[in-house]
Every structure is written in structure tokens, then in C-alpha cells.
Amino acid sequence: MSGRSRFLPYLLLAPSVLFLAALFVVPLVETIAISFSDNGAPTLDHYRRMAGDLNFWPAVKNTFLLVVTVVPLQVAIALGMASMLQKLPRGRDLVLWIWTIPLGVSDLAAGLVWLALLQERGYLNSALAALGLIDGPTQWLTYETPGTLFVGILLAEVWRATAIVFIILVAGLQLIPKEYREAAEIFGASPWTTFRRITLPLLKPSLQTALILRTVLAFEVFAVVYAIAGRNFPVLVGEAYVWQRDNQAYGVAAAYAVLIVVISLAATVVYLRVLRSRTEERS
Amino acid sequence: MKTVRRLVYATGVVALCAWVLVPIYFITLGAFGGRAGVFKWPKGVLPGETFSFAAMDTFLRIEGVAHAAFNSVIAASICMALSIALGAPAGYALARYSFPGQNLYRLLILLTRAFPLAILALPLTVIFIRVGLYDTPVGVALIHTALALPFAALISSSLFMGIPRELEEAAWVFGCSRVQAFRKIVLPLALPGIAATAIFAFVISWNEVFAASILTVRERTLTAYLLTVLSESPLHFRFAGGFLLIVPSIAFIFAVRKYLFAMWGIANR
Numbered sequence: 001m002s003g004r005s006r007f008l009p010y011l012l013l014a015p016s017v018l019f020l021a022a023l024f025v026v027p028l029v030e031t032i033a034i035s036f037s038d039n040g041a042p043t044l045d046h047y048r049r050m051a052g053d054l055n056f057w058p059a060v061k062n063t064f065l066l067v068v069t070v071v072p073l074q075v076a077i078a079l080g081m082a083s084m085l086q087k088l089p090r091g092r093d094l095v096l097w098i099w100t101i102p103l104g105v106s107d108l109a110a111g112l113v114w115l116a117l118l119q120e121r122g123y124l125n126s127a128l129a130a131l132g133l134i135d136g137p138t139q140w141l142t143y144e145t146p147g148t149l150f151v152g153i154l155l156a157e158v159w160r161a162t163a164i165v166f167i168i169l170v171a172g173l174q175l176i177p178k179e180y181r182e183a184a185e186i187f188g189a190s191p192w193t194t195f196r197r198i199t200l201p202l203l204k205p206s207l208q209t210a211l212i213l214r215t216v217l218a219f220e221v222f223a224v225v226y227a228i229a230g231r232n233f234p235v236l237v238g239e240a241y242v243w244q245r246d247n248q249a250y251g252v253a254a255a256y257a258v259l260i261v262v263i264s265l266a267a268t269v270v271y272l273r274v275l276r277s278r279t280e281e282r283s
Numbered sequence: 284m285k286t287v288r289r290l291v292y293a294t295g296v297v298a299l300c301a302w303v304l305v306p307i308y309f310i311t312l313g314a315f316g317g318r319a320g321v322f323k324w325p326k327g328v329l330p331g332e333t334f335s336f337a338a339m340d341t342f343l344r345i346e347g348v349a350h351a352a353f354n355s356v357i358a359a360s361i362c363m364a365l366s367i368a369l370g371a372p373a374g375y376a377l378a379r380y381s382f383p384g385q386n387l388y389r390l391l392i393l394l395t396r397a398f399p400l401a402i403l404a405l406p407l408t409v410i411f412i413r414v415g416l417y418d419t420p421v422g423v424a425l426i427h428t429a430l431a432l433p434f435a436a437l438i439s440s441s442l443f444m445g446i447p448r449e450l451e452e453a454a455w456v457f458g459c460s461r462v463q464a465f466r467k468i469v470l471p472l473a474l475p476g477i478a479a480t481a482i483f484a485f486v487i488s489w490n491e492v493f494a495a496s497i498l499t500v501r502e503r504t505l506t507a508y509l510l511t512v513l514s515e516s517p518l519h520f521r522f523a524g525g526f527l528l529i530v531p532s533i534a535f536i537f538a539v540r541k542y543l544f545a546m547w548g549i550a551n552r
Contacts, residue, residue, distance in 0.1 A: 012376035013388055016369040016432060023407075023429040024395055030406035084296055097540050098300045101307070104532030106490035108506050112525030113306045116313040119321075119518060123309045126325040137324055159306060171544045213396060220399045223492040223510065227521075230514060237402060237493060244405055244497060257402045268397040 028261070035254035046251035050243075050259070053252075059234040065150070066235070067218045070157045074214060075207070077158065078165035082173055083195065103163040110160035111227025115141070118152045118228070143232045153233060156224050161217065165210045172206025173199070208275040215271070216264045236260055307529060313522030315339055321518045342523035351508035352527070354420045355489055358504055361424035362431055362488035363481045369428070370435025371477060375465075377436070378443035392433045400430050404494035411498060418500050423507075426494045431484035438483075438542075442476040443469065479542035486535045490528070 035046050050056055081099060088095060102110070117123050120137045128134045140148040176199065184194040200207075222237040231238070240256035243249045312330060313320065317338030323331070343349060377385065404426045408417060416422035446469055454464035489505075496507040503511065509524040516524075536543075 006382075009376040009380040009382045010384070012372040016373040016436060017388070017391070019365075019369050019432065020391065020395065020429065023425055024398070024400065024403065026410075027403035027406050028398065030410070031403060034406050080295075081299060084292065084299075087292070088296065093540075095296060095300065097537060098303050100540065100543060101303055101533055101536055103543075104486050104490070104529075104536035106492065106506060106528045106532065108492045108509060109490075109525040109528035109532075112509075112521050113310045113529075115518075116310045116522050116525070117306055121322060121324045121326070123326055126327075129325050159302070167543055174544065216397060216399060220401065220493070223506070226510065227513065227525075237399075240402065240405065241493065241496070244408070250405070250409070253405050257399075257405050260399050260402055264399050265397055 031254045031257045031261070034251055035258045038251065046249075046255040049249070049252050050255045053239070055234040055239055059236050059239045062150075062233055063219060063221065063236045066153065066157065066221055067215060069154055070161075070218055071211065071214050073154075073158055074162045074165050075210065077162050078169050078210070081162075081166050082169040083199075085170060086173060100163045100167060102160050103167065105160055106223070107160060107221075108223035108227055110156050111224040114152060114156035114159065114224075115228050118155075141228055141232075146233075149229055149233055153225055153228050156228060157218070157221065160224065161214065165214055168206050168210040168213070169203065172203050172209075175206075176202045204275055208271055211275070212268050212271050215267045219260055219264050219267070307533075310522050310525050310529070313519065314342075314526035316522075317341070317519050318517065321522075338519060339523055339526075342520055342527075345520070347503075347508055347512075348505075348524075348527075351503050351505045354423075354499075354502055355505040358420040358424040358427060358495070359485045359488035361421060362427040363485045365424065365428040366431040366435040366484040367439075367477060367481050370432050370480070371439045373436040374439030374441075375443050375469075377440040379448065392436055395429075395433045401426070401491060401494045403429075404497045407494075408497060417498060418502050420502060420504070422498050423495050423504055424488065426498065427488035427491055428484075430491065431487045434487075435480050435484055438480045439473070439477060442473050442480075445476075446472045476542060479539040482535050482539050483542075486532055489531065 036042055036044070038045055085092065085095065085099075105113075115122075118140055119125075120139050124140075125134060125138055128138075129136065139145060141152055142149065180198050180202070181194055184198050189197070220237050221235055222241065225233050225235050226238060231242075236256055237260065240253045240260070243256065244253035312326075312334065315330070315335060315338050316323070316333045317335065320331075320333035320338070323333055373388070376382075377388070407422075407426060411417035411422045416425065450468050450472075451464050454468045455461070459467065492506040492510055495504040496510050499507050505524075505528060509521070509528070513521060
């Protein structure tokens, strides 16, 4: 290797490293600094204000509730879709395109889509009325109907963000040699056994990626909720937004941001631990 | 028995297609239905007499909508250009060289995934005000590039890995310089994939809501504009806005569909 080409790779990487340092590392450090300081003096006041706020615990509860329902649902549906796609005799490209459309849909747009369906005089109610299940326009998305409001947000989230899990899993399935499944079939394994004993274990790296990505993004849920519920369904990022924009309390907003970062990192560590140890057991 | 199973299976595939498409169809009706369409009860499945382009036209003429869409296009274009300009060289380095620190760089890229990057726009408000980037599409584009760059680097690294090194070496043998060989041999082969990566970066920026809303006041992007006027705008305007957001995304996903799996297949490693 000549002297010049030894430095070339670093030269090629440097711009992106500097950029990420400026727009990822610096903001991260700044966020932490702002959340712990008040006019230069160290303080825990922002965290106290955050935890003492009326919306804080509902926001924590709602966010976690959404994450623990949405993410498993998405993985289950995406697994189903991925295995259906594999058996599809024709029209694969068309089905693939349709199923991945939500990948390009903004979370705000997804919320508005489901608002169109679920609003008082929306299409769902029209269908329910046609079936004779309700008498007239009925409200599902208000403060008084927290149950259906939650289901509405859940539907919108599942509709929008299952595609990314689906794509990661299909990409993972393509890496599994066909021979493994064929061998299992020859030895008389049922489709369910093959799926559980062959496909699922080999899919673990993809599952890990999908779970980390989706969980981190699910903790960031905001625009979908805002479009459907307004402020009737507080979530963590929504509270950060309100503190920053409406109350101009940057310290409290930063405290929320730090909380979200800590939760996201904790989730990532859990996934790395849990899913890795199992693959090692098997191999 | 086999036909029954096949029927159940086909129904499932069709049902899942409907699950994706039907909501988009209905927001389209909502977007073109105007006020009358929103209040019509009960609604039919077909467009009906309330369906008109006038409703959409009115929405597009609202003060701020066109400007916000324009800002979105600017921010997304800058994000696209920056992601490729910064990410593609990094991808090339990862694909062609082995050097100390390579894994550290990959770790940095993967680490970004464990952080809610858009949330980190919060402290940028103060910094951006200081340097004059607050409330500009450029400022928004910068934070969006931080979101898109890790993908651009990973995807382009796999693209370059797919181009045999021998082709490049042959060009050197025939007297091409490194730069010439790259421009004449590697670039043409990598271009379609890089274009797909660029489109992906565009979509990431076009769709992003939180950072864009935090970092703008008057020069809002389309998502930021819709979010801030959401609570005071009538339903049919909200649906029109949602529709406007969705349309380009669908076209983009169609354009990059061949590359989606290549992108995510490698993103696993």
C-alpha cells in the first residue's frame, strides 16, 4: 500500500464523521447540558418540573402502552406477510410494492388517513351504520372514549410502520438457504415446526435489527398521535414539543429528550442481550 | 383440501393489500370532497357528487401551503445532495479498503440507530439562532441529513462491494488514474443504486415532522406547516394536506422498489 492510499480511506470518511459529530454528538451533549443547568448553574429543577407536570405520568404510561402493543403486533404481522410472500406463485412484485407503500408515508399523513376513516362521520361509521351496528354518527376519538382512541392510534401505527419490519424480515429470509427448509420438509417436519425450528432461529439477526429500529422509533411516536388525538393522548415526544414550542421552557424539553434517549438506549441494550445470548446457545 | 387452503391464502394476500390501499383511497376521497364531503352522512364507497378538484384547488391556494411545499422540496433536495456527497465516499472507503478504525466507524453508524435523532433537534434551536440557520430550509436539511446519512453510507458501501474490484484494477492497468477509473468504470455501474439512495434520503426529509416543526417558525416545511395549523383547520383541509404528503412518497417508493431489499439486507450486518 502506498503512502497516499493509506490516508485515502480516512480522507473519504472524514466529512461524514465531522458531520455526525456536529449534528449528532454535539446536540446530544448539548441536550444533556441544557437539561441539567439553569443559567450556567447545575440544577435538577427541569427534571422536577417534568416529573411534577400533570401530563408526565400519563405520557409515560401512554408511550409505553403503545410500544408494548404496537411493536409485537407489527413483528407478528410482518412475519406472516413475509412467509406469505415467499409462497406467492405470481404477482410477487405487485404485492411487494403495495405492501411496502406505507414505508413512504409520513407519520403525520398516516394519522390524517386514519382520522378520515375514524372521524365522527367517517367511513368506518358509515360502514357500521350500513351493517346496523350504530344508529348515527358516533365519536370514537375523544377524551371521553380513551379505549377507542387508543385503538385508533394503534391501528394507524400498525398500518404505517409494519412495512419497515416486513422489509427487514424479507431481506433476512432471502439470506436463509432454501436447502435448510427443504431438508426439514424431507424429514417430515410440518410447516409450523419448520418455521419455529429452522426459519425463526436463523432469522434472529434480522429480528434484532427490526426490533431495535422499530422500538426506538416507537418511543418517538408523536405526529400520528397528534393528528388523531390532538392533546387528548399525551406522549413523551409530544410533551417535549409543547414545552419547547408553547412554553419556551427549553430545559424541561431537554429533560424529556434525555429521558427518551435513556429509554431508547435501554431498549437497545435489552434487545442486544436477549437476542444474542439465545443465538449463542443454539450455535 | 388443497384448493381450500389456497383460497384462504389468496384471501389473506388480497386482504392485506386492501388494508394498505383502502385507507389511502378514502383519504383521497376526503381530500377531494371538500366541506360537503366531510359532513355527508352516511358516506358511500364511491366518489359521489361531492368529489371535485375545486376542493383540492382551494386548499392549494391557502396562504402558506405552496410556500411550505416549496420549502419541503428545498430541504429534501439539500438533504439528498448532502447525504450522497458525504455518504457515498464513506461507503466507497468501507467497501474498498481495510484499515484500522473501520469497525469503529461502522459502530458509530450503527449507534445512531439507537438514538432518537430527531429529538436531538431541540438544543439546535439555540445553536441555529446563533449561526443564522434557525427558521431556514437549510437548517432543517442539516438535521435531516443526520437522519439519512447513516443509511446512505451503509447502502453505498454495499453498492460498491457489488462492483468487482477487478474492473477497477483493469482500468488502472490500462493507464487510468484512480479518479478516472472511478469516474469511468465504477460510477456508471453504481449510479442507479446511488439514485435510489438519494430518493430514499429525499423521502426521509420530506416526511420528517418533529425536527422540522421545532426548527422553523415562518419558513415551515409542509409537515411543519400542517402540524402547526392542524388544530385550527377544518377536516377537509387536513385530509387534503395528508393527501399532498402521501402522493410523492408513493411515487418514490415505486421508483426505488428494486433496491429496498438490497438496502435492508445489508443494513442488518
